[in-house]
Amino acid sequence: MIKINYKNENDIVLFIKHVTGDVKVSDIIKSPNEHLWISMNIREIDLLNEIELMDIGDSKIRILYSFSIDELIPSSENSFSNFAEILELNLNDNAELICNILNKKEISIIWGGPDAPETQSELKLDYYIDNECSFVLLSMDVTPNELTDDFKVRDLVSNADKISEVLKQIINSIKKTEK
Numbered sequence: 588m589i590k591i592n593y594k595n596e597n598d599i600v601l602f603i604k605h606v607t608g609d610v611k612v613s614d615i616i617k618s619p620n621e622h623l624w625i626s627m628n629i630r631e632i633d634l635l636n637e638i639e640l641m642d643i644g645d646s647k648i649r650i651l652y653s654f655s656i657d658e659l660i661p662s663s664e665n666s667f668s669n670f671a672e673i674l675e676l677n678l679n680d681n682a683e684l685i686c687n688i689l690n691k692k693e694i695s696i697i698w699g700g701p702d703a704p705e706t707q708s709e710l711k712l713d714y715y716i717d718n719e720c721s722f723v724l725l726s727m728d729v730t731p732n733e734l735t736d737d738f739k740v741r742d743l744v745s746n747a748d749k750i751s752e753v754l755k756q757i758i759n760s761i762k763k764t765e766k
Contacts, residue, residue, distance in 0.1 A: 589740055591615055594624040608741030613734040616640060616648060623648065629744055634751045636722075638743050643728060652725040652747050654754055659721045659761060671698070671716045673764065677757040678714060678723075686710060688749045689727060699724060723754060 588605040595601055606615060616623055623642035629635055636653040643649045659670055678685075678696050686694050695706040699713030699722070713724040 592626045596622045610740050611736055612738045632748050632751050634754055635747050638747055646730055647728045649726055649728050654723040656721045667717050673761050681753050
């Protein structure tokens with residue numbers, strides 16, 4: 588069973604629902620709330636903080652995969668910019684693979700810090716690393732019509748698991764180069 592938190596715009600859980608992986612994503616986004624915001628915490632997937640689905644207006648829903656890569660936080664306070672450069676290179680090297688996992692044709696890989704540029708890419712990957720935290724946010728905007736009956740909760744979970752595996756390989760590669 589997968590625990591789904593239905594939240595309001597203030598990040599307060601209004602109610603919780605448990606579903607199986609066979610439930611259609613289009614069914615879980617039918618919310619009695621005016622503002623849709625759903626989060627799923629799948630503890631069995633390494634690095635994954637949560638999967639979120641939220642109404643962003645204009646008849647679009649954002650699917651967001653949030654990953655923590657805190658193990659890349661450098662011990663030296665000044666070397667996080669080196670780690671960020673290496674991380675960006677590795678993410679770019681794996682861009683096609685990430686696109687294939689999510690069945691998208693293009694991806695924008697962007698530093699997620701202050702003054703991050705806006706992009707109209709169908710898939711967006713924000714990464715951030717400093718001497719206190721490190722994360723990767725992968726998001727895509729879809730219309731409810733794109734969430735066909737074939738797209739199930741297990742597909743969201745499977746995508747998160749595959750992306751987690753790619754990120755673990757990137758982390759291991761970066762750790763090897765830093766030794």
